[in-house]
Amino acid sequence: MVSPGTLDTRGSDFARLSRQITDAGLLDRRHFYYAVRLSVIGAFYLGGWALFVWLGDSWLQLLVAVALAVVFAQFGFVAHDLGHRQVFSSRRPSDLAGRLIGNLGVGLGWGWWTSKHNRHHANPNHEDHDPDVSPAVIVWSTEQVARSRGIPRFFAKYQAFWFFPLLTLEAWHLHVASVKALLKPSVKRRGLELTLLATHFVVYFGVVFAVLPFGKALLFLIVHQGLFGVYLGSTFAPNHKGMPILTKDDELDFLRKQVLTSRNVRGGWFTDVALGQLNYQIEHHLFPSMPAPNLRKAQPIVERYCAELGVSYLQTGFVESHAQALRHLHEVGADLR
Structure with a gap:
């Protein structure tokens, strides 16, 4: 729970910041940037699968699995x-582009994930409303630990040590969750998404098992999907894990709700590329529609503005961000130890 001293409901604070960001042109679309970015990733995607087919029955395919895990992410x-x-x-x-890339390209239900992710943005780190802190396996607060049963309670005791091993299953979890969501008749464009998703799995598994013998094919799948999950999890975990967990008793205005529950990851161009610019998580949560390459330019504006307001603004290195998240997970499970 956020301490009472951080609570403030002055809605005009975000409006003033928004005017600064808009005046700086940071909400303008960057079509050329995304055209280049998609072309480069698409080339690596097609090139990776072409290399996979060309290599054939070879142990070098495990390196291809690593490379494709990065491309998928x-x-x-x-x-x-x-x-x-x-x-x-x-x-x-x-x-259209989201379904082609998400469902067809990497096998994730884009419509389902987008809906879930938007609920996260509306109430980040909120025990009751953020699906990303629901105690499905990992528990995120002492209150959740007290209420936990079954699998979450089993892992909670030493969940900091289980965290990265569990991430190897994250991609498989997203695939299964995508299929389960699309089996519900209420999903929009359900037929299209199911067709694209089924096409991905048929082609993906078909190519892998056609090119590799059964044992190597299984090992390829384990390495590829396992690293894909670890990469995704290592990108999203530093953003909010270990930051304040909100409850129904916390009343925050939009700016504070987004800033106080988010953490930036400091770094240069490599960090920006590796993390998809989501290392500027505070700016992204304040302005979700801001093109990714503009987040870096918005960062000093937002940090300076938060300092003027006296709002805590957290920015750490990549390793320290994970250390903070893991320390929090370990502390949460202390009562069970």
Whole structure:
């Protein structure tokens, strides 16, 4: 729970910041940037699978699995940006490109994930409303530990040590959750998404098992999907894990709700590329539709503005961000130890 001293409900604070960001042109679309980014990732995607077919029955395929895990994650970052309409201002091209990249390209239900992710943005780190802190396996607060049963309670005792091993299953979890969501008749464009998702799995498993003998094919899948999950998890975990968990008793205005629950990861161009620019998580949560390359330019403006307001603004290195998240997970499970 956030301490009472940080609570403030002055809605005009965000409006003033928003005017600064808008005047700086940081909400303007960056079509050329995304055209280049998609072309580069698409080339690596097609090149990776061409190399896979060319190598054939070889142990070098494990290196291809590593490379494709990185490419799949990078495609995931672009799908994320499409979901926030950072690429196109209108829904139709965003939906079309998102489904092609998400469902067909990497096997993730784009419509389901976008809906879930938008609920996270509306109430980040909120026990009751943020699906990303629901205690499905990992528990995020002492209150959740007290209420936990079954699998979450089993892992909670030493969940900091289980965290990265569990991330190797994250990609498989997202695939299964995507299929389960699309089996519900209420999902929009359900037929299209199911067709694209089924096509991905048929082609993906078909190519892997056609090129490799059964044992190597299984090992390829374990390495590829395992690293894909670890990469995604290592990108999203530093953003909010270990930051304040909100409850129904916390009343925060929009700016404070987003800033106080988010953490930036400090770094240069490599960090920006590797993390899909989501290392500027505070700026992203304040302005979800801001094109990714503009987040770096918005960062000093937002940090300076928060300092003027006296709002805590946290920015750490990559290793320290994970250390803070893991320390929090370990502390949460202390009562069970």
